[in-house]
Amino acid sequence: MTELTVALLGHGAIGSVIAGALREGHVPGARLVAVVDPATAPAPGLPVVPLATALARAELVVECAGQTALRDTGPSVVAAGRHLLALSTGALADDVLHRRLLAGPGRLSLCAGAVGGLDLLTAAGALAPFDTVTIRTSKSPGSLARPWMTEAETSRLRTTAEPYEVLRAPAREVTRAFPATSNVAASVALAVGDWDLVEAVVVADPGATLSRHEIEATGPAGRYRFEIANLPSPANPRTSGIVPYAALRAIRALAGNPGGVV
């Protein structure tokens, strides 16, 4: 079997763990051939290159660089015929971008990242449309600060002693407002195929040592409830530590994965 050549777009909290695992041979059949990140210096064994070089070398490009990066570089990845595995799924709240990324010739795949159960939600939604779908994300207040917040809002995040709802809105709005912490809301909307149905809630919880995602869906197919509580990444408190391992699972599946769960 030929090896799957992999490029990483982003070498932060997620990308550096993926790069380390690929370099150490933890994913048989996959080889790291390029890393694209303006904030990362080349190092022995770490192939930091410009995007054009990455596109010439790799069959699979794993985006773990943020919604802006996916919007700016994703179209050139699929236009070059490369397979794009995206983590910053909230960028697809822009329908025009989503259509461009699906236009090929390269393929677009989405990584479930910090949450699970999306396969079941997609299957249940195919049986019959859902009546209600919600995702409630609770994180430490400091990880939720955003530049658009007023001074009063950031001050409340800094000083709250009790959990409180920071935003409750359709998934499209929430993933735009919290682009580094609510891609999961977009992933749920994409899994059920309905941006308008999915309500997302963001909770600031001063007692949170884990990042919690509670997903509930009801419809003719049944009732679904998933509760996920992830340890935050030591490198980035906004990101769950499990996320690079979800990407590695996806890379393993794309590299062949004999006997794996599909």
Ligand SMILES: NC(=O)C1=CN([C@@H]2O[C@H](COP(=O)(O)OP(=O)(O)OC[C@H]3O[C@@H](n4cnc5c(N)ncnc54)[C@H](O)[C@@H]3O)[C@@H](O)[C@H]2O)C=CC1
């Ligand atoms: N689907 C999911 O469950 C999750 C998705 N994410 C997404 O993954 C992104 C990355 O997360 P982390 O690694 O924790 O962030 P991070 O901030 O630690 O790392 C991001 C890296 O991307 C680099 N970067 C930015 N723009 C770039 C570009 N145009 N080209 C190449 N590199 C670029 C930065 O220099 C930085 O090193 C988040 O912003 C979020 O959009 C994060 C967590 C969960």
Ligand SMILES: O=C([O-])CC(=O)C(=O)O
């Ligand atoms: O890692 C998480 O818990 C979720 C996250 O940041 C995102 O969806 O952007």
